[in-house]
Amino acid sequence: MTDRTRVTRSPDRQRTDRAELYRILDDALVAHVAIVRDGLPLVLPMGFGRGGDAIYLHGSTGSGIFRMMASGSPISVTVTHLDGLVYARSLFDSSMNYRSAVVFGTATIVADPAEKAEAMRIVSDHLMPGRTAEVRPMTKRELAATLVLRLPLDEVSVKVRAHGASEEPDDGEDRAVWAGVLPLRLTALAPETSPLTAPGTPVSAAATAYAARIAGAADAAAAAARAEPAVAAPMP
Amino acid sequence: MTDRTRVTRSPDRQRTDRAELYRILDDALVAHVAIVRDGLPLVLPMGFGRGGDAIYLHGSTGSGIFRMMASGSPISVTVTHLDGLVYARSLFDSSMNYRSAVVFGTATIVADPAEKAEAMRIVSDHLMPGRTAEVRPMTKRELAATLVLRLPLDEVSVKVRAHGASEEPDDGEDRAVWAGVLPLRLTALAPETSPLTAPGTPVSAAATAYAARIAGAADAAAAAARAEPAVAAPMP
Incomplete structure (x- = not known):
């Protein structure tokens, strides 16, 4: 764990279990990718895939943000599942149940043809499991037009809230006010x-x-x- | 529209209708907020609310990222709805239906007590419509512990894909391969x-x-x- 991956707000929500990280990433289709452009932050949604201890992103060779990532601009990639609304007996204690993973690092281009084909299979199987077997293979032209980037899962912060509304027997709140969770899927x-x-x-x-x-x-x-x-x- | 808000990839997906921007923001519970920290990008999920032509974020006065935002660090706030998986007859043309809004700017603290109370009502009504009437008012201590930030919707980029799989009568693809959309909600x-x-x-x-x-x-x-x-x- 580094200073950057240590959770300082609600540290009880930090998770370090690798299996939980994989599950959060594997259950998600979209990541939010942040980059610094001209000194200013930019965050965009992107499809992604996970293979082993890396995230793979694929995009067009014509995409400016992809070219910036490919040239070594540091990125932050965040995946979030909103699992529920938590209705406490006060607005202050109301919350959300969620699972999130934040990855920091620098992406590299997957250039080797065999590794690139494998990385694209990983992304396809992640976004549309089983679809590869139903459609024709990619053409050389399609492969050439696609940039595949790899971001290692080296510096990662996982945060989870997965419990009911905060309440204590002596919290002084009105028990006639319903409290609970509305799960979202x-x-x-x-x-x-x-x-x-x-x-x-x-x-x-x-x-x-x-x-x-x-x-x-x-x-x-x-x-x-x-x-x-x-x-x-x-x-x- | 500025250079920063002009969509360069798939420009046909850009939207400039203000009502569509409001709908995308109002239908969402979580935004991904990016900031530059020590020169590096960081993106975190946050609940938010919209009132008029501004986004409101509320957080703890003890949160480092909230204090950075409050002190004028530029931010980028992105809201994304994943509306469907688009199965084309090739992996290359497969896609996602989505609606996203990217807001750029600098947040300011909502300090005036009446404005702060109103901003907090906006966020509460956004995240849990109707709940304010069911629970007790916030205490002075709770109000004091909450930092409310306002980000104007001045520089905004909206992108939408909301149609079927790409196909043309003469695209040469195999019609016996099912193509279509799996809507997600x-x-x-x-x-x-x-x-x-x-x-x-x-x-x-x-x-x-x-x-x-x-x-x-x-x-x-x-x-x-x-x-x-x-x-x-x-x-x-």
């Missing part, structure tokens, strides 16, 4: 088929599996929630 | 009541209304999707 709606898809073509198994995967995560969370009483039991 | 699960809530206390109307609001948005999107054929009609 990303879910998929029905797939929308493109006009030029051949009649009778089944929906992509990759898309269907992804929808089921995130629905499963939501169902599991809902089942855990149902195991708690909807209305509070008498105080012990 | 944030939804709420059942509320989880805290252990110390008095027995029989109904769930917060604010929480219930928020869950219904985002479910309504998802339902509306699902209904729009059902209006399209699940399997493509013959090509015209």
